[in-house]
Amino acid sequence: MENDANYLAKLQDYYADHSVLPPYSTIMMLLGFKSKSPVAALIARLKLQGFLESTPEKRLKPGRRFFERRVFDSVRAGAPSPAGDSHYDTLTIDDYLVSHPSSTVLVRVKGDSMIDAGIMPGDTVVVEKRGPANAGDMVIAIVDNEFTLKTLGREKGKFVLIPANPAYPIIRPQGDLEIFGIVVGQFRKYQ
Numbered sequence: 001m002e003n004d005a006n007y008l009a010k011l012q013d014y015y016a017d018h019s020v021l022p023p024y025s026t027i028m029m030l031l032g033f034k035s036k037s038p039v040a041a042l043i044a045r046l047k048l049q050g051f052l053e054s055t056p057e058k059r060l061k062p063g064r065r066f067f068e069r070r071v072f073d074s075v076r077a078g079a080p081s082p083a084g085d086s087h088y089d090t091l092t093i094d095d096y097l098v099s100h101p102s103s104t105v106l107v108r109v110k111g112d113s114m115i116d117a118g119i120m121p122g123d124t125v126v127v128e129k130r131g132p133a134n135a136g137d138m139v140i141a142i143v144d145n146e147f148t149l150k151t152l153g154r155e156k157g158k159f160v161l162i163p164a165n166p167a168y169p170i171i172r173p174q175g176d177l178e179i180f181g182i183v184v185g186q187f188r189k190y191q
Contacts (some may be wrong), residue, residue, distance in 0.1 A: 006041055007031050008051055012066065016109035021052070021060040064118045067092045097185040105181065107140060107149070114138075114149055117164035119186060124188050125149065135159075138183040147180065 006013045010030055014022055022030060027039045043060065046052040049064040068090040098104045109123045117138065119125065125140075131138050140147055141161055150161035150171065161171035 001045065004042065008046060011046075011052075013082045015062065015066075021062070023060075033142070042049050058115040061146060065090075065092070068092070069093070073159060093187075097126045097187075099184070100128055100130070103181075104184075105129060107147075109149060113163040113165045113168045117151070119149070119164070120188065123186050123188045125183045126187075128184050129179035129181040131179050131182075133182050138181065139182040142176075142180055144175060149183070 003119045011021060011027070014030060024039045024043075027043075028034075028036055030044075031039070033039055043052060044048050047054070047063065050063045052066065053061050053063040055061050069092070072091055094101070105127050107125050107127050109119055109121060109125060112121055127140050135152055135154050137152050138149070139152045139161075140149055141152070142148075143161065148161060148171065150163055153162045153170070155170075155172070159173070159177055159178075161173070163170070
């Protein structure tokens, strides 16, 4: 039981490589068990903890907690602080960034009009397709049948779209302005 976290990590790595959980026989080999009995016991414990579930066809699938990641207390961006991994919590990225799964989409950013807001080309923004948006919200807007990522503002009682890069002008829509969604988060992958 004390190795369950290590066994779970191996199952998570397998899932990352194959997009499916292995059958009991493969788990037995993967984890170095000599029979299927300890595999069944491990699976039962991981199911009780919410890491694994079974499909109606009795196949294994990730449970609600399968994608949890450790969140350590903090790390200083300035002077170093003592290292230690004894204090951590867990969270799933969906729980953190996605409040309404049915109305949430991910949008890959192209262009550099929002770099001063910390959004770089290639970043992915988490967008809730909802309205109404308020001045100050970062939005994905549709202007003249084209998508754009900007901060919603107001000028003389009308909505405008404000970039976060002085090289770009404020967009003052003459025609329709539709809010596709509101940006609620972002992430990027470093090489």
